[in-house]
Amino acid sequence: MKLNTKSRYAVMALADMAVFSSDNAVSLRDISLRQGISLLYLEQIFLRLKKNNIVKSVRGINGGYILVKSPKELKISDILSALDQKVKTIGCKKDSKKSCNGKSTKCITHNFWDELDIHINSFFENKKLSDLLKNREARI
Amino acid sequence: MKLNTKSRYAVMALADMAVFSSDNAVSLRDISLRQGISLLYLEQIFLRLKKNNIVKSVRGINGGYILVKSPKELKISDILSALDQKVKTIGCKKDSKKSCNGKSTKCITHNFWDELDIHINSFFENKKLSDLLKNREARI
DNA sequence: ATATACCCGACTAAAATAGTCAAGTTTTTG
DNA sequence: CAAAAACTTGACTATTTTAGTCGGGTATAT
Ligand code: FES
Ligand code: FES
Numbered sequence: 050m051k052l053n054t055k056s057r058y059a060v061m062a063l064a065d066m067a068v069f070s071s072d073n074a075v076s077l078r079d080i081s082l083r084q085g086i087s088l089l090y091l092e093q094i095f096l097r098l099k100k101n102n103i104v105k106s107v108r109g110i111n112g113g114y115i116l117v118k119s120p121k122e123l124k125i126s127d128i129l130s131a132l133d134q135k136v137k138t139i140g141c142k143k144d145s146k147k148s149c150n151g152k153s154t155k156c157i158t159h160n161f162w163d164e165l166d167i168h169i170n171s172f173f174e175n176k177k178l179s180d181l182l183k184n185r186e187a188r189i
Numbered sequence: 190m191k192l193n194t195k196s197r198y199a200v201m202a203l204a205d206m207a208v209f210s211s212d213n214a215v216s217l218r219d220i221s222l223r224q225g226i227s228l229l230y231l232e233q234i235f236l237r238l239k240k241n242n243i244v245k246s247v248r249g250i251n252g253g254y255i256l257v258k259s260p261k262e263l264k265i266s267d268i269l270s271a272l273d274q275k276v277k278t279i280g281c282k283k284d285s286k287k288s289c290n291g292k293s294t295k296c297i298t299h300n301f302w303d304e305l306d307i308h309i310n311s312f313f314e315n316k317k318l319s320d321l322l323k324n325r326e327a328r329i
Numbered sequence: 330a331t332a333t334a335c336c337c338g339a340c341t342a343a344a345a346t347a348g349t350c351a352a353g354t355t356t357t358t359g
Numbered sequence: 360c361a362a363a364a365a366c367t368t369g370a371c372t373a374t375t376t377t378a379g380t381c382g383g384g385t386a387t388a389t
Pocket of ligand 2: 279
């Protein structure tokens with residue numbers, strides 16, 4: 050059960066922005082250098098973050114991205130859903146009539162996986178970006 | 190963030206065994222028919238479950254598999270680790286000196302992912318196979 | 330004997346992932 | 360104005376992972 054790198058880098062990059070926030074925008078180039086993430090990849094990621102209103106962009110020289118919400122208000126779950134990183138640990142859709150094995154009744158494990166999803170989602174719901182910055186020993 | 194089908198089927202098959210437990214062994218053929226899981230795939234899964242001492246086998250006619258522990262004692266985490274389904278949401282290894290981005294210091298998000306892993310693992314640690322069987326409306 | 334059911338390694342098709350590439354557009358600054 | 364910085368966007372690709380299948384076993388109850 051792994052998280053994909055897009056989501057991981059997204060959280061990482063936004064945490065970087067939160068640390069290096071100033072009045073001006075933060076450029077992807079800077080994030081790329083500080084965090085060691087491919088610039089091209091970051092572009093792809095920030096495209097989605099922008100579309101989902103997590104960041105806004107400033108074009109041109111000295112441009113970059115700015116967090117729409119403050120780190121204290123930005124939930125990690127918001128970031129993940131911007132990247133379509135749904136926490137859906139199994140394929141069976143909650144609303145669908147079809148169960149995981151094609152039968153009409155839910156399988157015996159169904160409720161269990163539902164509980165798992167809820168458990169994981171609540172973690173992401175309750176964590177804010179600012180929580181990542183607290184008592185970090187490691188320098189960025 | 191998805192769980193693979195091997196793990197899902199393993200839990201499903203063991204839950205089936207728990208329900209249809211009797212004095213004799215449960216054959217994969219029966220599980221396959223009841224749960225709609227490919228017999229060949231089940232064989233592969235049970236091979237690992239056996240190697241990791243989750244089930245024991247009885248060969249020959251009327252053979253099959255038997256749960257080593259009672260459902261009340263069998264933790265879901267035991268099942269998952271039998272299938273190498275580690276809950277390691279990101280690639281960075283805890284013990285390794287190397288961080289996720291190849292630098293020597295841990296990245297800013299490291300502790301967060303660690304917490305996430307702990308959060309998920311504790312869920313699996315605290316759930317027993319018998320918990321899946323409680324108040325299920327759906328028949329197998 | 331023989332049918333049933335476990336045993337085991339190797340193989341493969343399909344999907345997902347991680348990331349690159351190319352070709353832009355916008356804005357600031359000298 | 361010209362040039363550089365930096366965002367915009369869709370398409371493309373190599374690699375890896377997943378989800379199985381296949382073939383050829385071995386053990387045992389009847
Ligand atoms: S029916 Fe939903 S997980 Fe099986
Ligand atoms: S250093 Fe461990 S997750 Fe980045």
